[in-house]
Amino acid sequence: MMQKRQPARAPVFAVAPMIDWTDRHCRYLHRQLSARARLFTEMVVDQAILHGERDRLLGFASQEHPVVLQIGGSDPQRLAEAAAIGEAFGYDEINLNVGCPSDRVQSGAFGACLMLTPDLVGRCVAAMRAAVSIPVTVKCRIGVDDQDPGPALDMLADHVVEAGADGIWVHARKAWLKGLSPKENREIPPLDYGRVLALKARMPEVFIGLNGGLGSVEAARPFLEHLDGVMLGRAAYGQPGDLLNVDPLYREAPRHDLHGVVAAMADYARDHIEAGGRLIHVTRHMTGLFTGRPGARRWRQMLSEGATRPGATADLILEAYACVEPTADAA
Missing domain, CATH: 3.20.20.70 (Aldolase class I)
Known part of the structure; x- marks a missing residue:
């Protein structure tokens, strides 16, 4: 053995x-x-x-x-x-x-x-x-x-x-x-x-x-x-x-709050696109990030519809986040 x-x-x-x-x-x-x-x-x-x-x-x-x-x-x-x-x-x-x-x-x-x-x-x-x-x-x-x-x-x-x-x-x-x-x-x-x-x-x-x-x-x-x-x-x-x-x-503090997560993922998506990838490769995994929070539906809609469009950039992530930012991290 x-x-x-x-x-x-x-x-x-x-x-x-x-x-x-x-x-x-x-x-x-x-x-x-x-x-x-x-x-x-x-x-x-x-x-x-x-x-x-x-x-x-x-x-x-x-x-x-x-x-x-x-x-x-x-x-x-x-x-x-x-x-x-x-x-x-x-x-x-x-x-x-x-x-x-x-x-x-x-x-x-x-x-x-x-x-x-x-x-x-x-x-x-x-x-x-x-x-x-x-x-x-x-x-x-x-x-x-x-x-x-x-x-x-x-x-x-x-x-x-x-x-x-x-x-x-x-x-x-x-x-x-x-x-x-x-x-x-x-x-x-x-x-x-x-x-x-x-x-x-x-x-x-x-x-x-x-x-x-x-x-x-x-x-x-x-x-x-x-x-x-x-x-x-x-x-x-x-x-x-x-x-x-x-x-x-x-008994450890979270590594990021959701604001930090969104910012990190926007940077990551930007690098991915510059390397020849598409925004949807990243954002398809992010649509459920705000499930149950005010603004989640608009977040999902913007990412689902916008990320597949030709020329979509990482700025879409930040634009979608603006719909939930006032309440998401406080929820």
Whole structure:
């Protein structure tokens, strides 16, 4: 057995990896809102890392640290090579996806369907751990289809811990590989937080983090009394301003107020446009920043409609913010 390293320092608050959402621009925004949140990339398939445009797929800003590269795949050797490339790019951690239920992922024999082959997942983790010096973690479900979540999750956990995994993030729902869309798999299978708590009780020395159904930083907070980490997904994306509440969990003042966040993102968008990018690449992640506050509708409207226009500049962000500035930071 590979010598077990100490689990990541707890507690950890993370923003979940989300395909088509948590790109580098999204992560830059989230980092302005919290200095402490652990940020994840979208899942990147090992084959894409090995043969694709690596700078486009893996590039990120130094300000994003700590940032985790999530990889999809099921071949130990390819995953090891992809993990080593991720480490060379400067990522702080590598995470193996054992939870995505999409048809595309299933056709590649990875993601949630790997819950059915825990021995293979163990071999993948062992290969990745041998290839890198940074932590390697796993993100999984509590089971798939007709599996009993008790033995299914325990068996997977046993294999990956034996292989040297530095932690396990558990989406506390089953995934149904047939009959439910990825969206339905995030909503229909019932949540079973008790199953994740039971895994932690069974493996007190292992880092165990919880994902699934957590609607806000405040809703996630009680779980930090029992688990090593919590992870928000769609809630963090739809209402990113809530991430201002992460750093105070560590008795630290927020890194920025919303005024500072908007100013930083305008500067970032200006640099992105000067480098050949478009404003919409940045602002599409910002539309929910003022959700629930006076002026939020006008903010969304201006960004959604204006950022797609030819020649749109970063000044649009400041113009839209003028609609909410008098009340947003005081709310």
